[in-house]
Each structure stands twice: as structure tokens, then as C-alpha cells.
Amino acid sequence: MNAVDVRNLTVRLxxxxLVADVSFSLPAGQVLALVGASGSGKTTTGLALLGEHPxxxxxTGDLRVAGNPVAVGHPPPAGAVGHVPQHPSAALNPVRRVGSVLRELARQHVGTRAAARGRALDAARRARFPERLLRRFPHQLSGGQQQRVVLAHALVSRPHVVVADEPTTGxxxxxxxEIAEELRHVRDQGVAVLLLTHDLELVRAVADRVAVLHGGALVEQGSxxxxxxxxxxxxxxxxxxxRPLPRTALSTSDSAVVAVRDLTAGHRRVDVVRDVSWEIPAGGVAVVVGRSGSGKTTLARCIAGLHPLRTGEVLLGGDPLPPGLRRRSRRQLARIQYVFQDARASFGEFNxxxxxxxxxxQRLRGLDRAAARDEALAALARLGVPERVAARPPGSLSGGELRRAALVRAVLAHPEVLICDEITSGLDTVSRAALLRVLDDVRRDTGCALVVITHDLAVAADLGGDVLIVDEGRVVERGSAEEVLTAPRHPASRALVTAARGGVEIHPAS
Structure with missing residues (x-):
């Protein structure tokens, strides 16, 4: 008996x-990867196995999990399907410690508190989530750490099928x-895995079969x-x-548009950024790379005024900036704009x-409502988000569409510094290449400095500019993309580059 059988699944909204006459089977102990561009129907197909739909x-169609029919209002048996959502922050309770939630989930499947604690710790270990972080709240975790928490949620029931929606995003x-190794381990235990992903290297590493979705239709499948x-x-x-095409570097100014001096910041009593000094030239590119939890995002949020400083200062055009958003003027807010890693969470649910x-x-440039809307629609259309899509609430847009909308929202402020936090994570290769070209065009057209936070060394190579390697809150190496990615000096840099060479080929832009 197959773990999953899908016959003629069609979802219309x-x-x-959204999904057009899709059929596939997934035996126990195998991994099927559903791949395709953003909006192709991958997530809609995966959620159908949980009995969930927009x-x-x-x-219409026939869906079965381990022989059990699944339909609207008729979900699979409790614990039969584990789910790793694409946007981990949306699945975490912001006011509860992650360990207590994980133990509560475990208690639904075992009888005693002691057994629940053991089950929760086992799920955290299998998800590569450190036990010492279980007492933290979600906002005290990096995006990568949040992703591993929701992977632990999926594993705690020891399911027959795991639906993993972009598990390597960010x-x-x-x-x-490590995630590839864990998915292989899950597969080797006889669990079926439906992998929804843009990460073709992950697909090569773990998938037995691949099915390609395009416009909701299954256009190709095979080994x-x-x-x-x-x-x-x-x-x-x-x-x-x-693959993104390298661009000729844009001339930059010798003066720094933003400077960080002796910056230290953290959560509670733990410093996650330690004594960082750094300058970003006007019109330049800086790519900040490091492992999950290394302090990259906290550093960027400090520059944007989204995270408090313990010590140090941030200067904009040579002038000290107030450390918090509420103390910054509208002009200061406009000059530094931030595009968040989780685009969906950065939009209100209903408007x-x-x-x-x-x-x-309207707020930062003083345009009236009609003029601002016209400018927004024109910019969204240039990035492939037409008016009929932009007029919908966020829940009706794909992750890729929301990512582009978030970028437009930041660019409309006419910033001098644009900070993009994992903006390419979770995008297919075609969409990623297009988005990097858009970023390059924005920098050229406006002259703004571009700061990109990423785990993807291929993105750093394609963008060029300066590369900063962050490890345990410190900048351990800095140099041109060519220098850092071809001849890394620090052990943390060498570990990242060596791991990347095991998957993607890195060719720094000249």
C-alpha cells in the first residue's frame, strides 16, 4: 500500500x-519532491494531504493517506501526517517558550509528562535544534532556528508521512x-516524505522521484x-x-552611507552580536553570510532600528542615529529600508x-493616496505582480509574489540603504535569478547601497561586492566576493565554502 495516493486533484478558487488534475503516488520509505516556480501549486497540493484548502x-479528486480517504472536512488520522510549513514564524506562538509548546504537542501522543518530555527532546535532537534553546521565545530565535523548531513539531508524532514545505528556506x-541527512534518516525509517522545494541540490541529495508543477499542472515526473x-x-x-548573470560592478562612493561602531546587541543576557565595526559605502553591495543563529539578522535589525543596542552606535551619513524606530524621523526611516525574511508575516492579513x-x-514621502497607489501598481507590475493579484489580500498571493511586493514596498521609500534579509530563500532558480537582477537594477537606478543577508554563497558570488562572514556574533572575515569565496582564511569561512562546494558551484562575479 502506498503511503500517499493522489488522483486527479483539482483545486479552483x-x-x-490553483491545481489542475494532478496525480501521483508515494510509497512508504521514499521521498517525492514537488518542484516548480512560486505559485505553481506545490503548497496547495501538500496541504491537501492534511485536508486543508484555501x-x-x-x-475535486481522490486523496488517500495510508489508505485513509482525505477530503475537505475529513482530515487524515491524528498524527498520520507531519507538516513543516514554509513560513515557520506563522506556526509558532509568540508568547510561549518553544520547549513548552513542543512538550505539549508530544503529550498528545504519549501518556505521561516524563514520556512527553523524552519525546520532545528526541524530536528536537532529530531536527538539530539545541536543547539549550528550548527555553527561548520564537522572537529570540533566528529564522533558521525557527525552521528547525517546526521540523521538530512535525517529527514529534512520529508520522507516516511528512509534508516538508521548503524546509531549507533561510x-x-x-x-x-544536516536537514538533508535528517530527511534521509526519516525516509530510511520507512516514513514517506513529500518535499515541496525550490532547492534542487536538496532534491538531488534526498529525493527518489521528482514531479514538476507549472501553472498548477504536473508537466513532468520521473526519477x-x-x-x-x-x-x-x-x-x-x-x-x-x-543561473543569475553576473553584472558589471557599479562605481561606489568612498564615503560611508552607514557606519557601525563597536556594536554589541543580544537577547536577555546573551550577546548575539559582539563588538562589530563596519562601514557600507554609498551605492555599494555588502553580503552578510553566516550560519543560522550567527547574528546576521540581529546586526541588520540594529542598523534598521528594529533591535536595541547594548553598546556602540549606528551612523547615517556621519550622523548618529537614534537606536529605535520610534525616535527616528520620517526622513531617517525612509533612508534605511528593510525587506523581511518572512514576507507573509510582514503584511497585514486583511487589507x-x-x-x-x-x-x-504616503507615510514616508508624503504622496496622496491616489498617486501612491498608481506608483505602487506600476512598480508591482514591473516585477510580475499585476493589479488583479495586487488587489487581493496577502493570503491569496504566493510566497514569491509577496516577496516581490515587500521589495516594492521598501523601494517606494526611495531609500539610501536597502537591507534584504534572506530575500531569495525559498525561490526557485528562475525566480531567484530574476529577483537578483531586480536588486541590481534598483541599485543602479537609485544609487542606494544594498545589504543582503543570506545563507546562499551562490547569491554572494552573483551579487559581488563585499562579503562579511559572521560567526558567533563577530565579523571573522571580510573582503571581496572573489577573495572570500575562493580563498577563505577563517575556519568558519572555510567550513561554509567547503559545504557549498559540495552542492553548488560558486563563480564569483568579476
């Missing part, structure tokens, strides 16, 4: 067909290898080697072959996306 959707190359090494469909070939994007131009 109004006049939009509100108002019309669903993870450094070393952690991606991993067959699909990725000899793709037949044009869209599959684009996914496999796409149309275009209205939320346009609000930046």
Missing part, C-alpha cells in the same frame, strides 16, 4: 485554477546538509536523475539551467497588498 476553494549550507539530468519539458529545463505597499509612499 474563483476563476483561478477558503472558498472547490476541490538555512546556511551546513544546516542544509531524480532522469528529471534533473535529462529534463524533457521546457519549464523543467529553465529551472535546472537558470489588499497594493494598499499596504502604497502606504510607504
Amino acid at each position: 474563483g476563476d483561478r485554477e 477558503a472558498g476553494a472547490v476541490v 538555512q546556511d549550507v551546513i544546516t542544509r546538509q 531524480t536523475d532522469q528529471v534533473l539530468d535529462a529534463p524533457r519539458h521546457e519549464h523543467t529545463r529553465r529551472l535546472v539551467e537558470s 489588499p497588498v497594493v494598499d499596504q505597499v502604497a502606504r510607504t509612499a
